[in-house]
Amino acid sequence: MAAIDGLPPLRDVISRHGLDAKKALGQNFLLDLNLTQKIARTAGSLEGVTVIEVGPGPGGLTRAILSLGAKKVIAIERDSRCLPALAEISNHYPGRLEVIEGDALRVDFETLVTDGSPVKIIANLPYNVGTQLLVNWLLSKSWPPFYQSLTLMFQREVGLRIVAEEDDDHYGRLGVLCGWRTHARMAFDVPPQAFTPPPKVTSSVVHLEPRENPIACRVEALERVTQVAFGQRRKMLRQSVKSLGGEALLAKAEIDPQRRAETLSVEEFCRLANCL
Numbered sequence: 001m002a003a004i005d006g007l008p009p010l011r012d013v014i015s016r017h018g019l020d021a022k023k024a025l026g027q028n029f030l031l032d033l034n035l036t037q038k039i040a041r042t043a044g045s046l047e048g049v050t051v052i053e054v055g056p057g058p059g060g061l062t063r064a065i066l067s068l069g070a071k072k073v074i075a076i077e078r079d080s081r082c083l084p085a086l087a088e089i090s091n092h093y094p095g096r097l098e099v100i101e102g103d104a105l106r107v108d109f110e111t112l113v114t115d116g117s118p119v120k121i122i123a124n125l126p127y128n129v130g131t132q133l134l135v136n137w138l139l140s141k142s143w144p145p146f147y148q149s150l151t152l153m154f155q156r157e158v159g160l161r162i163v164a165e166e167d168d169d170h171y172g173r174l175g176v177l178c179g180w181r182t183h184a185r186m187a188f189d190v191p192p193q194a195f196t197p198p199p200k201v202t203s204s205v206v207h208l209e210p211r212e213n214p215i216a217c218r219v220e221a222l223e224r225v226t227q228v229a230f231g232q233r234r235k236m237l238r239q240s241v242k243s244l245g246g247e248a249l250l251a252k253a254e255i256d257p258q259r260r261a262e263t264l265s266v267e268e269f270c271r272l273a274n275c276l
């Protein structure tokens with residue numbers, strides 16, 4: 001493992017601070033700093049950027065982000081056992097790491113960065129809250145949102161749903177929401193053995209950049225049509241969207257009632273939502 005910053009190897013940090021992984025907190029740590037740098041590099045240049053990281057744990061990804069020149073990292077960690085290890089990183093990079101102890105689901109992300117610097121979110125997310133955090137960031141009230149990009153690690157299955165387009169088995173509500181507001185792409189896979197302890201499944205890093213001008217559409221209406229349509233994804237739309245107006249609604253949106261939800265593009269879902 002190449003040293004990237006003169007700090008001790010992560011394996012030593014974990015044993016010195018007694019950070020045995022807790023399953024309930026989705027703790028699967030990355031110890032290879034070359035790999036964490038590869039994840040951080042997926043976000044593009046970090047010069048002058050404030051990075052928000054959720055779940056720094058012992059700090060492998062945090063160290064990579066700082067070593068690549070981010071102006072500052074604001075890291076939110078729920079497990080207080082990790083704080084002493086993160087304090088060592090903070091001492092090594094004075095004034096560049098701020099750690100907030102708490103539940104990321106309760107943080108107001110839009111107001112975290114106050115110095116006007118560009119914001120990127122980079123995280124190896126805890127599996128139990130990852131999708132909810134992503135949806136919250138996508139539903140940001142102001143658009144373009146407070147961040148320039150999201151570079152996130154998920155279970156591969158979730159990554160495939162994020163980047164899925166129509167006619168793909170993984171396409172569903174999450175794919176429509178991501179495709180509507182962002183350009184989302186799969187960056188690379190990470191095998192279970194890269195983590196300590198190894199999870200059961202392969203993980204993937206996905207990268208999302210906000211679209212400047214998403215199709216005008218009310219998010220509540222879009223969520224209603226995708227919920228109803230994908231609730232019965234194998235049925236024809238005239239059946240699955242019956243509760244929202246069925247054939248009359250589809251005629252108004254100029255969509256063939258014999259089609260199925262998974263064949264509709266994001267643009268067609270927006271049209272349906274706008275006809276509600």
Ligand code: SAM
Pocket residue numbers: 025026027028029030031054055056057058059060061062076077078079082102103104105124125126127129
């Ligand atoms: N970033 C580290 C790495 O890549 O090795 C750790 C990633 S581990 C998959 C997820 C981290 O998120 C853990 O450190 C866990 O304690 C933290 N975590 C879990 N739930 C959280 C929550 N609701 N808010 C903030 N952090 C959370």
